[in-house]
Amino acid sequence: MTSMRPFLVAMLLLLGAAGARASDEVALQDGEWMSYRDAYKQMIRFEKYGKPKQLIQSHFQVVPKDRNSSLDGVRLTLAGPSAQLNLPLDPAGRAIFPFLKSAYDDNARLVLNRKANLFEMQQRVSIAPRADGTYEVADLRAACEQVLDYLRHVGKPAMQEKKCAGVRFSFARQGVDPAIRLRGAEHAPQLAVEEGSAFPGDAGPLFQTVSYRFADAAAKGQLVTQGTPVAIAAEFR
Amino acid sequence: MARTSLHPRRTMRRLLHLFLAGLPALAGAQQTPAARMMPDGSKDTYIGLGISSAPRFKGAEDRDTDPALLVQAQWSNGVFLSGLSLGMHLSDAPTVEYGPLLAIEPGRHASGSAKLSGVGGIGGIDTANIAGIVAPPAPRTAPRFNDVRSTPGAGAFFNYYFDENLRLTSNFLYGVGEGHNGLLLNLGVQKSLPQLAAHHRLALSAGVTWANGRYMREYFGLDPAVAGGTVSYTPSSGVRDVQLTLNWNWELSNLWLLTTQLSATRLVGPAADSPYTERRTGIGVRTGLAYRF
Numbered sequence: 001m002t003s004m005r006p007f008l009v010a011m012l013l014l015l016g017a018a019g020a021r022a023s024d025e026v027a028l029q030d031g032e033w034m035s036y037r038d039a040y041k042q043m044i045r046f047e048k049y050g051k052p053k054q055l056i057q058s059h060f061q062v063v064p065k066d067r068n069s070s071l072d073g074v075r076l077t078l079a080g081p082s083a084q085l086n087l088p089l090d091p092a093g094r095a096i097f098p099f100l101k102s103a104y105d106d107n108a109r110l111v112l113n114r115k116a117n118l119f120e121m122q123q124r125v126s127i128a129p130r131a132d133g134t135y136e137v138a139d140l141r142a143a144c145e146q147v148l149d150y151l152r153h154v155g156k157p158a159m160q161e162k163k164c165a166g167v168r169f170s171f172a173r174q175g176v177d178p179a180i181r182l183r184g185a186e187h188a189p190q191l192a193v194e195e196g197s198a199f200p201g202d203a204g205p206l207f208q209t210v211s212y213r214f215a216d217a218a219a220k221g222q223l224v225t226q227g228t229p230v231a232i233a234a235e236f237r
Numbered sequence: 238m239a240r241t242s243l244h245p246r247r248t249m250r251r252l253l254h255l256f257l258a259g260l261p262a263l264a265g266a267q268q269t270p271a272a273r274m275m276p277d278g279s280k281d282t283y284i285g286l287g288i289s290s291a292p293r294f295k296g297a298e299d300r301d302t303d304p305a306l307l308v309q310a311q312w313s314n315g316v317f318l319s320g321l322s323l324g325m326h327l328s329d330a331p332t333v334e335y336g337p338l339l340a341i342e343p344g345r346h347a348s349g350s351a352k353l354s355g356v357g358g359i360g361g362i363d364t365a366n367i368a369g370i371v372a373p374p375a376p377r378t379a380p381r382f383n384d385v386r387s388t389p390g391a392g393a394f395f396n397y398y399f400d401e402n403l404r405l406t407s408n409f410l411y412g413v414g415e416g417h418n419g420l421l422l423n424l425g426v427q428k429s430l431p432q433l434a435a436h437h438r439l440a441l442s443a444g445v446t447w448a449n450g451r452y453m454r455e456y457f458g459l460d461p462a463v464a465g466g467t468v469s470y471t472p473s474s475g476v477r478d479v480q481l482t483l484n485w486n487w488e489l490s491n492l493w494l495l496t497t498q499l500s501a502t503r504l505v506g507p508a509a510d511s512p513y514t515e516r517r518t519g520i521g522v523r524t525g526l527a528y529r530f
Binding site for chain 1: 274275276277278279281329331332398399400401402403434435488490491492529530
């Protein structure tokens with residue numbers, strides 16, 4: 001037992017240091033966090049992805065775990081020992097991820113100004129919006145396939161059996177006209193506006209959403225949005 | 238009492254054991270940490286201390302409870318150190334990992350104790366194992382085992398992700414054992430379990446290890462010239478053991494990780510039939526606190 005003493009002492013010192021550190025964390029910021037290194041590993045895959053991705057984009061996203069958790073006032077901060085960087089969130093909770101060697105080497109954290117267990121942090125791949133608001137149906141199909149190919153590439157569960165079903169446009173709940181006009185398919189039914197999350201499966205936040213199903217549409221044509229969408233998501237079946 | 242002596246030379250030898258910890262006797266298969274993409278010139282390192290409780294050697298009934306050393310490091314060029322396994326990731330694909338692997342196979346004292354009992358990575362998060370350090374053996378009145386040196390083996394690993402939560406793991410090592418001609422093949426699956434709470438990660442692994450005849454004879458064979466008596470046992474190649482391992486990693490912060498591993502190993506075939514085998518199924522548990530930097 002005597003020979004165990006140095007190791008027990010070392011363990012106690014380590015535990016003490018960890019406890020002190022944990023106390024500091026709570027004192028500094030009682031918020032949900034994620035290791036920057038772990039986030040970097042997720043996010044860098046898209047940058048290194050070699051297949052077609054010109055129609056899609058990658059963000060770091062903060063997602064509420066339930067419908068009652070709002071993103072209003074939520075701030076995402078990259079916090080390192082020497083510097084802090086605010087990462088602005090769009091209405092869907094997405095931020096542009098900064099690839100910083102200094103933050104990686106400092107073992108920085110991504111911190112929310114909200115308590116733990118209310119939000120998740122993850123990579124989100126979506127369809128890139130167009131400035132003119134006009135989307136070729138063929139491009140939307142191709143974009144959906146690009147999202148699906150990427151998710152298969154990184155090993156998202158159950159993606160091998162999925163097929164592209166359509167796209168979902170999300171608009172702010174107020175002050176934006178969510179109507180989408182079909183150009184080149186005038187006889188097609190009007191696309192319905194519903195309340196829902198920007199991305200299938202997310203608990204929130206809620207938007208005005210318009211889903212466009214490829215199965216119901218002609219191979220050619222254009223979708224023209226009146227307002228600027230918050231996000232455009234691929235939908236699978 | 239040898240184990241309580243503070244003789245400087247013995248203390249140094251004990252420290253040497255601490256820092257030369259190999260793979261845990263119970264873990265069986267070398268686990269390789271998942272490829273970690275990082276900026277050029279960066280690294281990701283865990284180091285810590287813990288406690289390990291495991292059978293004294295493969296098939297032993299007696300247990301040892303000892304300090305454990307936790308070591309895992311990865312560099313941007315793909316090189317990783319996980320316990321006493323040193324390897325290099327050569328693939329950039331997120332669903333395939335492969336590369337060369339060097340590892341030390343723990344030996345066994347003539348008294349029956351394993352010489353090095355082990356390190357792994359940090360499995361479950363990206364795969365952590367724990368280092369279990371074996372204390373100098375309690376002396377027995379008469380040597381019963383052949384002395385087997387801890388020896389390095391060289392080989393390769395290949396892992397395939399069915400999805401981001403399920404991966405096939407495999408590796409082989411050649412050159413282990415006194416004659417440097419022992420061969421070990423490991424095959425397993427690892428499943429990341431759904432998160433029950435934030436910052437808690439669970440992973441369940443199952444594996445099987447095959448060994449060639451030279452390895453089997455060295456570790457499980459009985460030579461009357463060494464052991465005394467007239468009984469001899471000459472095992473052939475075959476499956477050495479099957480393993481089931483549960484890893485639990487609790488991220489206390491971005492700097493501190495509490496990692497725990499519970500493993501069950503069952504010797505089968507010629508290893509199970511060895512006269513040295515007192516108990517076919519061994520349970521091991523290791524837990525420790527690691528610092529990430």
